[in-house]
Amino acid sequence: xxxxAAGLSDVGLQREHNEDSFCILPEHRLFVVADGxxxxxxxxxxSQMATHTIAGFFQATAKEDFxxxxxxxxxxxxxxxxxxxxxxxxxxxxxxxxxxxxxxxGMGTTIVTALFARHSNRxxxxxxxxxxxxxxxxxxxxxxxxxxxxxxDYLLLMPHLTDAQKDELPKNVITRALGMQDSVNVDLVPxxxxxxxxxxxxxxxxxxxxxxxxxxxxxxxxxxxVEGSARALVHRANENGGDDNVTVVLVLFTA
Numbered sequence: 001x002x003x004x005a006a007g008l009s010d011v012g013l014q015r016e017h018n019e020d021s022f023c024i025l026p027e028h029r030l031f032v033v034a035d036g037x038x039x040x041x042x043x044x045x046x047s048q049m050a051t052h053t054i055a056g057f058f059q060a061t062a063k064e065d066f067x068x069x070x071x072x073x074x075x076x077x078x079x080x081x082x083x084x085x086x087x088x089x090x091x092x093x094x095x096x097x098x099x100x101x102x103x104x105x106g107m108g109t110t111i112v113t114a115l116f117a118r119h120s121n122r123x124x125x126x127x128x129x130x131x132x133x134x135x136x137x138x139x140x141x142x143x144x145x146x147x148x149x150x151x152x153d154y155l156l157l158m159p160h161l162t163d164a165q166k167d168e169l170p171k172n173v174i175t176r177a178l179g180m181q182d183s184v185n186v187d188l189v190p191x192x193x194x195x196x197x198x199x200x201x202x203x204x205x206x207x208x209x210x211x212x213x214x215x216x217x218x219x220x221x222x223x224x225x226v227e228g229s230a231r232a233l234v235h236r237a238n239e240n241g242g243d244d245n246v247t248v249v250l251v252l253f254t255a
Contacts (some may be wrong), residue, residue, distance in 0.1 A: 004252050010237075043108075068211065079124055091248075123199065130204050136219050
């Protein structure tokens with residue numbers, strides 16, 4: 001299968017600067033969205049470090065003699081190892097930089113990535129934090145990632161919380177991000193894509209401003225024009241208030 005992809009990032013209507021970052025590497029079939037956090041503009045430093053580190057790792061590992069910075073996990077495929085290792089390397093660099101420099105102390109970033117392994121027809125989605133990946137297939141939308149948030153952690157332990165109890169919990173507290181610790185757990189989901197599938201990677205500036213059905217309608221209406229759909233998604237998030245930076249990467253698989 002082939003694919004077409006487009007990405008867009010916007011500062012939104014309420015923020016002074018953009019702490020999101022994204023990259024699309026068609027030659028490696030790699031897609032990344034990062035949403036930074038931290039004072040003194042450290043969030044944009046962290047998100048850019050994440051995308052640049054992962055992209056650089058993929059470019060470097062195209063050479064067979066490259067030495068990997070972490071042990072190879074035999075339970076994962078080479079592509080899965082490559083994706084998880086790139087994210088762990090980004091975590092290490094952000095964590096170390098945050099401890100070296102006063103202005104970037106405590107910085108971090110969420111990350112959501114997708115890697116298409118053409119030889120096995122698998123799409124590997126890996127993430128840390130609350131940046132999301134959605135799949136749109138046959139007119140339906142499905143969230144493939146689970147937000148690493150305080151609310152979700154509570155629901156795992158206490159799945160029968162009432163709506164009133166849920167409302168008492170803070171909604172935007174994340175429990176996992178790159179840079180928070182010297183090591184990080186990366187969630188990984190293998191997917192078998194089909195022609196006509198859309199995969200949307202986004203920061204919470206999109207998912208927090210548009211309901212899932214609204215995202216579905218805009219993507220489907222755009223058809224093959226993924227650039228137009230990306231613009232429409234960002235525009236709608238801003239129409240709905242634009243409370244945060246908005247970043248999207250949209251991938252459409254074709255026959």
